[in-house]
Amino acid sequence: MEWIRESVDSIKSIQLRQTLSQAVNLGLILTSALIIWKGLICITGSESPVVVVLSESMEPGFQRGDILFLHMGKDPLRAGEIIVFNVDGRDIPIVHRVIKVHERQDTGEVYILTKGDNNPEDDRVLYAQGQRWLQRHHVMGRAVGFLPYVGWMTIIMTGNPIIKYIIIGALLVITSKD
């Protein structure tokens, strides 16, 4: 009887060890992804260092599914820069180009107007009611780098969540194998 109990215990311990190491592996992957993301936020000074282009308003420069790398920095905002900004009352940030800048002499505040390269009109129609200018606090970052197509992954994943679960499942399977 004694040896049976011993062998059962040993089997149990192996399984426990395996699941534990799998959990640790998965935790490592998730935390390193988090570290990279938060590290990028620190380095770039932008609350969202990578964005995916969702609209056609900047064609042919940026197409749907392209990825933009953002950088905020302390440099003043200037005409011609492509910025990502939030408008009060809209939850999706917009990627457009600055066409007008007015910078105050005394406070250094900036008043900017944006426009999408592919849009016929400037962005006053997109801003909140009665808003004529964007200010610094609306701006999340300026685009400094560009990578085509990679963003399609996230567009597809947000479009049909099933694929997201399949990818998470595949990740689990890969980490479970030694």
Add this chain to the structure above:
Amino acid sequence: MHSFGYRANALITLGVTVLALMCAMASLSDNLNSPTPSAQVQVLNVNWFQKQRNGNEEVSLTLNISADLQSMFTWNTKQVFVFLAAEYETPKNSLNQVSLWDGIIPSKEHAKFLIHTTNKYRFIDQGSNLQGKEFNLTLHWHVMPKTGKMFADKIVMTGYRLPEEYR
């Protein structure tokens, strides 16, 4: 150890790494190019110059813009976005940049151009400081790459002046 999943994983990892390296090299190769662009802008006419009801001054200009931006194009260039901005200082604002005209140059063949145009975007001041105002016209360009880092630079042209009187 040598299962299908393992091999597929290794293959995809290698593929993505090679692709990322190639993108990085394509972007870095842009640094080898040192462009020598040139530009001239003439203000042919002040079409009208008046004060809006809210007190802001607005002016309409006819411009001749000629530029040669061919040297900017490399094999990693998708397009060049070029725009002309009026830049000036007022007592209230340390900098005013007002875009007057812009264009997208899709290829090297179109990078040498001469355009005769009125200002595409409205030239409105924040206030009324434009009478007799000296201003710069600056041709800015933003090079959009096929992949990687974006570049920007400008040519500043000085010595333009708006008329003293409304017309």
